[in-house]
Amino acid sequence: MKQAANIPLVTTIRERCRVCYTCVRECPAKAIRIAVGQAEVLPERCIGCGNCLRVCSQHAKRVYDSTPDVRDVLESGGKVAAILAPSFPAEFADIEPRRIVGALRALGFDLVCEVAFGADLVAARYRTILKERPDDCFIATTCPAIVAYVERYCPDLVPRLAPIVSPMIACARALRAIHGNELRVVFIGPCIAKKGEIAGDSVHEDVDAALTFVEMRGLLTRACLDPREVDPSDFDPPHAGLGALFPITRGLLQAARLPENLLDGDVVAVQGGGEFIPALREFQTGELKTRLLEVLACDGCIMGPGMSVDTSLFYRRGRVSQYVRERLASMAPGDWFEDMRRFEAIDLRRTFEAQDRRIAAPSTEDVQRILSRMGKTSPEDELNCGACGYSSCREHAVAIFKGLAEAEMCLPYAIDQLRTTIRDLAVSNDQLARTQEALRHSERLASMGQLAAGIAHELNNPLGVVLMFAHILKDEHGQDAELNNDLTIITEEADRCKKIVAGLLHFARQNKVMFRRIDMTELVNRCLAVMEPPEGLRVVVQHEMADRKAEMDPDQITQVLTNLVNNAYAAMPDGGVLTITTAGDDDYVRFVVADTGVGIPKEHADKIFEPFFTTKQLGKGTGLGLAVTYGIVKMHRGDIKVESNADPQAGPTGTTITVNLPRRAERLDKEAMEALIGKTV
Numbered sequence: 001m002k003q004a005a006n007i008p009l010v011t012t013i014r015e016r017c018r019v020c021y022t023c024v025r026e027c028p029a030k031a032i033r034i035a036v037g038q039a040e041v042l043p044e045r046c047i048g049c050g051n052c053l054r055v056c057s058q059h060a061k062r063v064y065d066s067t068p069d070v071r072d073v074l075e076s077g078g079k080v081a082a083i084l085a086p087s088f089p090a091e092f093a094d095i096e097p098r099r100i101v102g103a104l105r106a107l108g109f110d111l112v113c114e115v116a117f118g119a120d121l122v123a124a125r126y127r128t129i130l131k132e133r134p135d136d137c138f139i140a141t142t143c144p145a146i147v148a149y150v151e152r153y154c155p156d157l158v159p160r161l162a163p164i165v166s167p168m169i170a171c172a173r174a175l176r177a178i179h180g181n182e183l184r185v186v187f188i189g190p191c192i193a194k195k196g197e198i199a200g201d202s203v204h205e206d207v208d209a210a211l212t213f214v215e216m217r218g219l220l221t222r223a224c225l226d227p228r229e230v231d232p233s234d235f236d237p238p239h240a241g242l243g244a245l246f247p248i249t250r251g252l253l254q255a256a257r258l259p260e261n262l263l264d265g266d267v268v269a270v271q272g273g274g275e276f277i278p279a280l281r282e283f284q285t286g287e288l289k290t291r292l293l294e295v296l297a298c299d300g301c302i303m304g305p306g307m308s309v310d311t312s313l314f315y316r317r318g319r320v321s322q323y324v325r326e327r328l329a330s331m332a333p334g335d336w337f338e339d340m341r342r343f344e345a346i347d348l349r350r351t352f353e354a355q356d357r358r359i360a361a362p363s364t365e366d367v368q369r370i371l372s373r374m375g376k377t378s379p380e381d382e383l384n385c386g387a388c389g390y391s392s393c394r395e396h397a398v399a400i401f402k403g404l405a406e407a408e409m410c411l412p413y414a415i416d417q418l419r420t421t422i423r424d425l426a427v428s429n430d431q432l433a434r435t436q437e438a439l440r441h442s443e444r445l446a447s448m449g450q451l452a453a454g455i456a457h458e459l460n461n462p463l464g465v466v467l468m469f470a471h472i473l474k475d476e477h478g479q480d481a482e483l484n485n486d487l488t489i490i491t492e493e494a495d496r497c498k499k500i501v502a503g504l505l506h507f508a509r510q511n512k513v514m515f516r517r518i519d520m521t522e523l524v525n526r527c528l529a530v531m532e533p534p535e536g537l538r539v540v541v542q543h544e545m546a547d548r549k550a551e552m553d554p555d556q557i558t559q560v561l562t563n564l565v566n567n568a569y570a571a572m573p574d575g576g577v578l579t580i581t582t583a584g585d586d587d588y589v590r591f592v593v594a595d596t597g598v599g600i601p602k603e604h605a606d607k608i609f610e611p612f613f614t615t616k617q618l619g620k621g622t623g624l625g626l627a628v629t630y631g632i633v634k635m636h637r638g639d640i641k642v643e644s645n646a647d648p649q650a651g652p653t654g655t656t657i658t659v660n661l662p663r664r665a666e667r668l669d670k671e672a673m674e675a676l677i678g679k680t681v
Contacts, residue, residue, distance in 0.1 A: 155358075
């Protein structure tokens with residue numbers, strides 16, 4: 001069954017791909033696109049050279065499997081010929097050649113022939129065309145990967161492609177001339193590009209399927225056939241001559257008796273992805289002047305990607321050379337010459353068609369814009385390290401423009417992005433930790449607030465009764481000095497209890513925020529005016545606000561300032577400096593209360609906003625001041641931050657408390673709504 005012309009010769013096994021960009025680097029056609037962090041082979045750009053398959057250490061590349069096609073051919077009922085590429089001695093170096101032929105016959109092939117005879121025919125045609133057209137220059141068309149590259153990426157050179165079929169097609173046409181057009185032909189060799197070649201328009205009727213040596217070994221394994229144990233057999237005629245040297249670099253030239261003369265330069269041989277592209281480019285511009293450019297995508301067909309062995313280049317060359325010497329020693333030259341004359345008139349012509357896959361190059365501005373996106377704003381930033389699979393940063397940028405690459409392929413760029421991400425994560429982690437701590441603290445305060453509210457409501461009534469009867473008794477028995485003194489103590493302590501209960505209610509947020517537009521500096525000044533500092537203590541006020549107006553509850557903010565200033569006074573029993581600073585921006589206002597007092601010990605830092613926690617002496621404080629302050633700030637949707645040092649060895653002691661409040665009440669409403677929506681979602 002004939003395969004389609006647009007089959008993907010190579011695909012990526014996504015589960016295995018580690019995106020190391022080695023395949024991108026080694027692909028001469030740049031037919032591999034990196035998209036969403038995965039390497040994808042583009043069939044319309046792929047030339048089938050197999051470099052990606054050869055270099056992938058993760059075995060993440062898969063070749064189109066032709067074995068189902070071959071099984072269909074073998075089961076078709078007609079006569080089937082297997083034509084074996086001349087590189088087979090390098091693949092089966094440890095097996096006697098006649099047993100390889102026997103194994104193929106055991107698989108069901110009626111004929112087993114050598115492609116090397118087709119190479120002899122092709123070599124003779126090259127010799128003829130160079131003689132008949134002395135003014136023309138040609139590119140040899142024995143390598144299908146090179147033909148595909150020229151058609152796709154050097155379409156201007158298509159007229160220079162020698163109009164001669166490959167040895168595979170020549171062999172198939174010779175066999176059909178002998179056995180008829182009903183003969184089915186299967187090629188077996190080291191080349192992936194052959195799978196694409198047999199689907200070409202001008203040769204699609206010549207070969208039915210193309211197997212790699214890897215696939216051939218798979219067929220033998222599934223058929224439980226060991227080539228070492230089958231009956232040996234000879235190749236069917238016609239037999240090959242020097243064409244068996246074709247898989248070795250310059251084998252075509254030797255078979256055609258066209259030596260590569262370094263003096264006249266009429267013939268030049270080039271092989272490998274690192275050489276053939278510059279050679280084709282120079283041939284196109286005229287810098288390379290030669291009549292015949294023999295180009296191979298691999299270092300000879302013996303190094304093709306369809307080989308399953310891992311032996312060295314020189315060992316494979318030696319095995320092929322040894323086989324050719326043995327064949328030439330045992331062959332009858334007369335029979336070979338007779339076969340060559342017999343097929344002298346066979347049609348070995350073919351045509352080629354430009355399939356331009358070039359993508360228009362971007363402008364300099366486009367390239368620079370892409371480079372800038374990757375942080376490369378100057379030539380010094382272009383490291384050209386090659387880690388992305390491209391030889392330079394600009395080549396990488398061009399590939400991004402063409403849709404073949406991603407910016408994340410750049411290792412320095414990825415490292416910079418990773419560093420930025422790590423820094424952002426560190427900041428986010430720190431913010432999250434602070435938020436979590438604030439949340440835990442808020443949860444504790446909320447629980448205590450509910451308890452405090454309940455206690456306050458329960459205590460208010462009995463306290464009112466105590467106060468009422470204490471005042472009645474005081475009015476009735478005021479003449480008794482001793483009793484009056486006791487009643488005074490009762491009323492004072494009961495009043496003190498009422499203040500504590502009032503503080504509990506404030507802490508429990510039982511009151512509402514009454515927003516008004518106020519002058520922050522006036523509020524601070526007015527608050528300080530009624531709070532005379534103790535002797536030996538100096539107060540410094542710094543107003544740094546351009547816009548002094550803000551919307552908040554003045555009574556509650558006055559209470560916040562009063563609590564903070566009182567705490568600061570208490571922290572400086574031996575005198576010191578209290579500095580109050582006001583500042584702000586378009587969205588927030590803040591005031592900072594900083595003292596040079598004794599500071600807050602680290603073990604107390606997490607408890608200062610908890611109700612009833614105080615470091616003051618018994619009777620000096622209730623421990624509700626900062627708890628109430630915290631509640632008021634949170635009701636205003638602000639935040640409060642404390643920085644303190646109580647260790648003189650670590651630096652000057654003292655405490656700085658910063659309160660940030662939204663400047664406008666509308667902002668509070670918006671934030672509250674967003675928070676509510678967020679919770680609902």
